[in-house]
Amino acid sequence: MKLSKLAVSRFGGLQGPATLAFDSASTLVYGANEAGKTSFADALRTALFGPPERGRATAEGKTFASRYGDDYSVEAQWLNSQGGVLRSTAEKPTAEEDIPRELFTNLFMLKGGECTLSGKDKLDAGFGSKFAKAVLGAGEVDLDSAIKLLQKISDPKGSTKWSKHDKKLKDELALADAKLADLGRLRELSLKRDKADKAVAELEARLKSAEAELRAAESGSSRLEAEDLASDRARWDNAVSDEEKARLPADAPALTGLEAFAKAESDAGRDCASLESRISERHAESAKLEDALSSLKAKAEALPDKVLCEKLRFSLGDLGTASSNRPASGAYSPVFELLVPLIAAGIGLSLGWMFKGKLGAALGLVVCGFLGWLALSLLKGKAGTGQADQEKLLSAFRPVAASLKWPDVPEQCAKKLSERDAEETRLLAEISARREALESAKTDVRRLETELSEAKSKLSVASADLSRALSKTSVSSIKAYISRKADWEAAKRTAEHLEASLRGRLGIESDKPVSELKTKLQARITELKEAGLTSESSQLKRESLKPKLESARSLREKLLKDLEASRRSAESARLEASQVQASIGGGEAAILAKAQQARAAVDDLSLWRRAAEEACATVRRLSADTGKRVAELVQDASPIFSELTAGRYSGLELQGPSIFEEESLRAVHSTLGSKPVEWLSKGTQDLLWLCLRMALARRIRPEGSLLVLDEPFLTLDPGRAGKALEALLGSKWLKGWQVLILTKDPAMVPAASAAGVRVLDL
Amino acid sequence: MIFLHTADVHLVPLSEPDGKRRLAVLAELCGLAAQRDGLVISGDLFHSQAAASDQGLLSGLKDALSKAGPKPVLIIPGNHDRPGGVGPHPLDGRHDLGAHVRLLSKEPYEETSIVGVRFFGIPFQTERSGGELLRALPPEARGAVVLLHGTAADRKTLTMYGYDPEDPEESGDSIFLDADLSDAGAAYYAFGHIHRHESWSLKSGSAAYPGSPDAVTVKEEEPRQVLEVELRPGKAPIINKLALQRSARSLRKTVLAIPGAEGEALKDAREFIAGQRSDVRPVVYIRGLGSGRLLEEGRKDLEAGFKDRDPRPIVKLRADVLGDEELSSPGLLQDFGKAMAEAAKATGADPELTARAALIGWLALRDDEKSLDKLLESIGTGS
CATH class of the missing domain: 3.40.50.300 (P-loop containing nucleotide triphosphate hydrolases)
Known part of the structure; x- marks a missing residue:
C-alpha cells in the first residue's frame, strides 16, 4: 500500500x-x-x-x-x-x-535516533534483545523469559507461588476428603447415638415398670411393716400392761423376807411333825408296852393258880417241905371263882343300863366285874390259912397238887412251886419294868404333847406372819409370789425387748422418753399405712414379699446402672457426633460440594500446569523458528548495513545461540574485524537498527x-x-x-x- | 409388577425454548406408563417456581399426566420444586393434576401402594439428613419401593454431576449413603436429582437414577431414557432403559480461536451446529484467544441464525478475549497463536488444554506476571 x-x-x-x-x-x-x-x-x-x-x-x-x-x-x-x-x-x-497499526508503528515508521536516543534501556544491555523486543514482538516479547516462566509453572517445584497454591488446594482437598470420610463416621456415631437413645428409652420404660413393682412391693412391705409395728406395739402395750399387773407393790417384802417367814413356818411345821412323830412313836411304844404288859400279865395269870400254890406251899410248909413259894391264898372251886366276877358284872350291867343306857351298862359291867374279882380274891386268902396236920396236911396236899396237876410228890411240887415263884417274880419284875417304861413313855408323850403344843403355836405365828406378808403381795403363797415375780420379770423383759426393738426400728435413742417413741410410732404406723394403701392385702404374702422386694430392688439397681451406662454411651456418642459435625462444619451437601470443588480446583491447577507445559513446548518451537528467522534477518541486513556504512563494515554475523544473548550480534569491520554491535558508535548503531528494520519490512511485505x-x-x-x-x-x-x-x-x-x-x- | 421411573423433568414455562418439548416428553412418558402399572417421578418436575405458576404449563401438565390414567402417577417434590427443602411448594396439592396423580409430599415420608406394592415417597427436605430420613422409614419399607431426591454420595462417578455451583436454581441437596440405603432394606430406590443414568446394587435391593428424560444442562450428552422397573418378589428388580422419541440430549464442542483467525473458529461452530440431528442440542464453547469484539459478534450471529432450531443451540464464549490493540502485534505473539493452533490440530489435543495453553503462553510471552498471579489466585475460587 x-x-x-x-x-x-x-x-x-x-x-x-x-x-x-x-x-x-x-x-x-x-x-x-x-x-x-x-x-x-x-x-x-x-x-x-x-x-x-x-x-x-x-x-x-x-x-x-x-x-x-x-x-x-x-x-x-x-x-x-x-x-x-x-x-x-x-x-x-x-x-x-x-x-496493521502495530506493524506500522513498530516497523514501517521509524524515528531517527530511535535506537540510541529513545527508551531507558541502554543498547549495551543487549542490542539484539532490544531490537527483538521493540520490533519483532509486540514490544515486550522475550522468548527465553517466557520459556523460563512457563517452565516454572509446569514444573511442580519450579515456582514457590504455584507450589504453595497447589499445596493449599491439595490440603483443602485432603481436608474435604477427610470431612467426607467423617460423614461415614458421623453416620456410625448417629447410629450409635440412636441405638443408645433407644436403649435409654427401653431401660427407662423397664425402670418405670420395675419401680412400679418396687413401689407395690414397698407398699406391701409398708403395709406389712405397719401391721408388724401395730402388732408389736399391741404386744408392747400388753407386755407393759402385764408388767404393770404382775408388778409387786413397792412395800412388798422381798423374797428373802418371805423366805424367812416361810422358813420359820416350815421349821415350826417340821418341829410339829417331828413332835407328832415322836408322840406317835411314844404312843406306839406305849401300846407295845401295854401289849407286853398284858402279855406278861396273862403269863402271870397263867401261872399255876396262886391260891392253890399257897395252899400247896402251906401244905408243903406244913409237911416240911413247905417253901416260901407256897401260895398265900386258899383254893376255891373254878366255878366259884368264875361265877363271882360274872355275877358282879351282870349286876353292874343291869344297874348301868338302868341309869345310863348302853354306856352305863358297859361301865357297870367293868366296875362290877372288877369288884366281884376283888372280893373273891379276899375270900381265897382267908380260906388257905385254916389247914394244919400232916396227913391232914398230905390229904390236904394231894388234892391241891392234883388241882395243880402236879405230881403229888411234895418235893417236886415244891420245886415246881419254886419255879413258879421264880417265874412269877420274874414276870412281876418284868411287869413292873414294863409299867415303869409305860409310865415313862406316857410321861414323854405328855412332855412331847406340851412341846407339840408350843411348836404348833410357833407354827401358827409363822403361818400368820407369812400369810400377812403374802397378803401384801396379793398372792397366796410364796410359790405364787415367785410365779408372779417370774411373770412380772418375763413381762418386763418382753416389754423392754419390744421397746428396744421399736426404738431401734424407729431410730429413737434409749434416752428419749417413751412418749416420743409412742408418738413417732403412731406417726410411722400412719405413714406406713398410707404408703401401704395401694397394696392389696389379699395379695400380700409375707414369705413371697421379701424376695419380691429384694428382686425388685436389685432389678432397679441393675436397671439404674444399665441406664447410666446407656446414657453415658448416648451422651458420648452425641458429644463425639457433635464434635465430628463441628469439625465437618456444615451440611452433607455442602461438604460434598466442597470436596468436588476442591477436587476440581486441584485438577484445574494440574491442567494449568499441563497447559503451561504445552505452551512452553510451543514457545520453544517458536523460539527455534525465531532464532532461524533472526539469523535470516541478520543475513538480509548484512549487505544493507555494508552499503549504508559505505563499506566500512563488510557485514554482520551472529555468534552464540540467540540474538537475545548479549554481544551475540556482531558487526564485521572491513579492517578491524568483528566486534559486538554494542561496541559500535551511537550513529552506527542507529544505522544498523534501520538496516535490520528494512530487512524485516522486506520479509513481511516482500512486494513493498x-x-x-x-x-x-x-x-x-x-x-x-x-x-x-x-x-x-x-x-x-x-x-x-x-x-x-x-x-x-x-x-x-x-x-x-x-x-x-x-x-x-x- | 412393572412401573416406569423418571425424574428431573424440569418443566420450564411454555414461552421458553424448551418448554413445549419437555411437556411433550412427559406426555410420551405418561403414554408409556399407561401400558404398565404406573409411573413414579422422583422430584424436580418443575425447573423453577416460575414454571410452577405458568397456567399454560399447568394445564398442559394435567393433559400430559392424563395420558397415564387411570394408572397411578406418584410424584415427590425435588429441590427445584421446593427450593431449600422447607416450606410450601407447588406439589403440595394446590393444583389439580388428576385423580390418578398422587403427590407424596408429607414429611418425613408418605406411603401409598400400587397393585399391592408399597411405595414410600420421601419429599425433598433439608431439616433431616438423608441418613435420618432413611432411618425414619417404618419396617414396612423393607422390600418396598422408595422415591427419593438427592445425591447418592457413594456413587463417585455420579457425584460430580450433582453439583453445579453456577446454577442459581440449585438450592440444597440431600446426601444418601449406600450403608443407610442397605439398612433401610427397600427393594428399589427410585432416585432423582442427578441427571445421569446409573443403577447399582445394594446389600439388599437396587437403586437407580433414570437421568433426566430431556437434557437440562449442557453436560447431559448421553442418550435420554426412562427406566422400566419390574419388581420380582425375592429377587433383584429388572431395570430396562426405554428410549424416548421426543427428548433431546446435549452435545458439546469446543472450537479454538486464535488471534487474527477468529472467523475460522466461528465457521467451525456453525458447521457443528448445522450438522447435528434434531435430538441433539448442540453446545459450542469458543475458547482460545481472540478479539472479544469479533467473537461476541460471531456468537450473536450464530444464536440468531439458529433461533428457530429445537432444541436451540447454546454458544458460549469462553475464549480469553483480548482488546483489538492487544491483538494487533505483528510478530511473535501472532506467530505463537498460530503455532498453538497448528500444534493442537496436529496432535488432536484437548481444545480445553490448548485454549489454556494459548492463554498462559500468551501471558508468559508478554511477561505479564501480574496476570499470571491473578490466574493462579483464581484457581480454586470458582472465578
Whole structure:
C-alpha cells in the first residue's frame, strides 16, 4: 500500500488547507523546525488509523487532543498492491487489515535516533534483545523469559507461588476428603447415638415398670411393716400392761423376807411333825408296852393258880417241905371263882343300863366285874390259912397238887412251886419294868404333847406372819409370789425387748422418753399405712414379699446402672457426633460440594500446569523458528548495513545461540574485524537498527509498501548522513518501496535531488 | 409388577425454548406408563417456581399426566420444586393434576401402594439428613419401593454431576449413603436429582437414577431414557432403559480461536451446529484467544441464525478475549497463536488444554506476571 495523496486542513503545523501529492517512488519531505513535519507524520497516522481514542486517558490521546483539537480534517488516498485506489479519513480510517497499526508503528515508521536516543534501556544491555523486543514482538516479547516462566509453572517445584497454591488446594482437598470420610463416621456415631437413645428409652420404660413393682412391693412391705409395728406395739402395750399387773407393790417384802417367814413356818411345821412323830412313836411304844404288859400279865395269870400254890406251899410248909413259894391264898372251886366276877358284872350291867343306857351298862359291867374279882380274891386268902396236920396236911396236899396237876410228890411240887415263884417274880419284875417304861413313855408323850403344843403355836405365828406378808403381795403363797415375780420379770423383759426393738426400728435413742417413741410410732404406723394403701392385702404374702422386694430392688439397681451406662454411651456418642459435625462444619451437601470443588480446583491447577507445559513446548518451537528467522534477518541486513556504512563494515554475523544473548550480534569491520554491535558508535548503531528494520519490512511485505523514516540519520555526522542517504535511496533493497524521508537537514535536499528523489518542501 | 421411573423433568414455562418439548416428553412418558402399572417421578418436575405458576404449563401438565390414567402417577417434590427443602411448594396439592396423580409430599415420608406394592415417597427436605430420613422409614419399607431426591454420595462417578455451583436454581441437596440405603432394606430406590443414568446394587435391593428424560444442562450428552422397573418378589428388580422419541440430549464442542483467525473458529461452530440431528442440542464453547469484539459478534450471529432450531443451540464464549490493540502485534505473539493452533490440530489435543495453553503462553510471552498471579489466585475460587 502506497500513499498517493494527503489532504489536510487545520492540522497542527499544516493549517492548509493543503493537498500533498505523492507518486509511488520515494520522497524527501523537507521542512525546518515547526514547518509541520510532525504534523505530517501524525496526519498520515490519523488517516490510516483514526485519532487516538479520546476516552482513553493515555498520554498519546491527551497530547493529540491538545495539539490538534477537534476541528481538523485529514484525508488520504492510497494505492493498494493490486493498483486499486483507497480513500481514508480521520473518521473512516483504512481497515487495519491493510496495514496493521502495530506493524506500522513498530516497523514501517521509524524515528531517527530511535535506537540510541529513545527508551531507558541502554543498547549495551543487549542490542539484539532490544531490537527483538521493540520490533519483532509486540514490544515486550522475550522468548527465553517466557520459556523460563512457563517452565516454572509446569514444573511442580519450579515456582514457590504455584507450589504453595497447589499445596493449599491439595490440603483443602485432603481436608474435604477427610470431612467426607467423617460423614461415614458421623453416620456410625448417629447410629450409635440412636441405638443408645433407644436403649435409654427401653431401660427407662423397664425402670418405670420395675419401680412400679418396687413401689407395690414397698407398699406391701409398708403395709406389712405397719401391721408388724401395730402388732408389736399391741404386744408392747400388753407386755407393759402385764408388767404393770404382775408388778409387786413397792412395800412388798422381798423374797428373802418371805423366805424367812416361810422358813420359820416350815421349821415350826417340821418341829410339829417331828413332835407328832415322836408322840406317835411314844404312843406306839406305849401300846407295845401295854401289849407286853398284858402279855406278861396273862403269863402271870397263867401261872399255876396262886391260891392253890399257897395252899400247896402251906401244905408243903406244913409237911416240911413247905417253901416260901407256897401260895398265900386258899383254893376255891373254878366255878366259884368264875361265877363271882360274872355275877358282879351282870349286876353292874343291869344297874348301868338302868341309869345310863348302853354306856352305863358297859361301865357297870367293868366296875362290877372288877369288884366281884376283888372280893373273891379276899375270900381265897382267908380260906388257905385254916389247914394244919400232916396227913391232914398230905390229904390236904394231894388234892391241891392234883388241882395243880402236879405230881403229888411234895418235893417236886415244891420245886415246881419254886419255879413258879421264880417265874412269877420274874414276870412281876418284868411287869413292873414294863409299867415303869409305860409310865415313862406316857410321861414323854405328855412332855412331847406340851412341846407339840408350843411348836404348833410357833407354827401358827409363822403361818400368820407369812400369810400377812403374802397378803401384801396379793398372792397366796410364796410359790405364787415367785410365779408372779417370774411373770412380772418375763413381762418386763418382753416389754423392754419390744421397746428396744421399736426404738431401734424407729431410730429413737434409749434416752428419749417413751412418749416420743409412742408418738413417732403412731406417726410411722400412719405413714406406713398410707404408703401401704395401694397394696392389696389379699395379695400380700409375707414369705413371697421379701424376695419380691429384694428382686425388685436389685432389678432397679441393675436397671439404674444399665441406664447410666446407656446414657453415658448416648451422651458420648452425641458429644463425639457433635464434635465430628463441628469439625465437618456444615451440611452433607455442602461438604460434598466442597470436596468436588476442591477436587476440581486441584485438577484445574494440574491442567494449568499441563497447559503451561504445552505452551512452553510451543514457545520453544517458536523460539527455534525465531532464532532461524533472526539469523535470516541478520543475513538480509548484512549487505544493507555494508552499503549504508559505505563499506566500512563488510557485514554482520551472529555468534552464540540467540540474538537475545548479549554481544551475540556482531558487526564485521572491513579492517578491524568483528566486534559486538554494542561496541559500535551511537550513529552506527542507529544505522544498523534501520538496516535490520528494512530487512524485516522486506520479509513481511516482500512486494513493498510505505516506509516512513523520520530523521533517520539524526545521530550521524553530516558527511556520513549524506552518504547514507545516497546509499539508502539508491539501494536495490528498497526497490518497490515508497520511502518518505522526513528531515529538517537542508544538506539532505541536494543529496536527494542528486539521487533523483523528489523533494517536498513543507 | 412393572412401573416406569423418571425424574428431573424440569418443566420450564411454555414461552421458553424448551418448554413445549419437555411437556411433550412427559406426555410420551405418561403414554408409556399407561401400558404398565404406573409411573413414579422422583422430584424436580418443575425447573423453577416460575414454571410452577405458568397456567399454560399447568394445564398442559394435567393433559400430559392424563395420558397415564387411570394408572397411578406418584410424584415427590425435588429441590427445584421446593427450593431449600422447607416450606410450601407447588406439589403440595394446590393444583389439580388428576385423580390418578398422587403427590407424596408429607414429611418425613408418605406411603401409598400400587397393585399391592408399597411405595414410600420421601419429599425433598433439608431439616433431616438423608441418613435420618432413611432411618425414619417404618419396617414396612423393607422390600418396598422408595422415591427419593438427592445425591447418592457413594456413587463417585455420579457425584460430580450433582453439583453445579453456577446454577442459581440449585438450592440444597440431600446426601444418601449406600450403608443407610442397605439398612433401610427397600427393594428399589427410585432416585432423582442427578441427571445421569446409573443403577447399582445394594446389600439388599437396587437403586437407580433414570437421568433426566430431556437434557437440562449442557453436560447431559448421553442418550435420554426412562427406566422400566419390574419388581420380582425375592429377587433383584429388572431395570430396562426405554428410549424416548421426543427428548433431546446435549452435545458439546469446543472450537479454538486464535488471534487474527477468529472467523475460522466461528465457521467451525456453525458447521457443528448445522450438522447435528434434531435430538441433539448442540453446545459450542469458543475458547482460545481472540478479539472479544469479533467473537461476541460471531456468537450473536450464530444464536440468531439458529433461533428457530429445537432444541436451540447454546454458544458460549469462553475464549480469553483480548482488546483489538492487544491483538494487533505483528510478530511473535501472532506467530505463537498460530503455532498453538497448528500444534493442537496436529496432535488432536484437548481444545480445553490448548485454549489454556494459548492463554498462559500468551501471558508468559508478554511477561505479564501480574496476570499470571491473578490466574493462579483464581484457581480454586470458582472465578
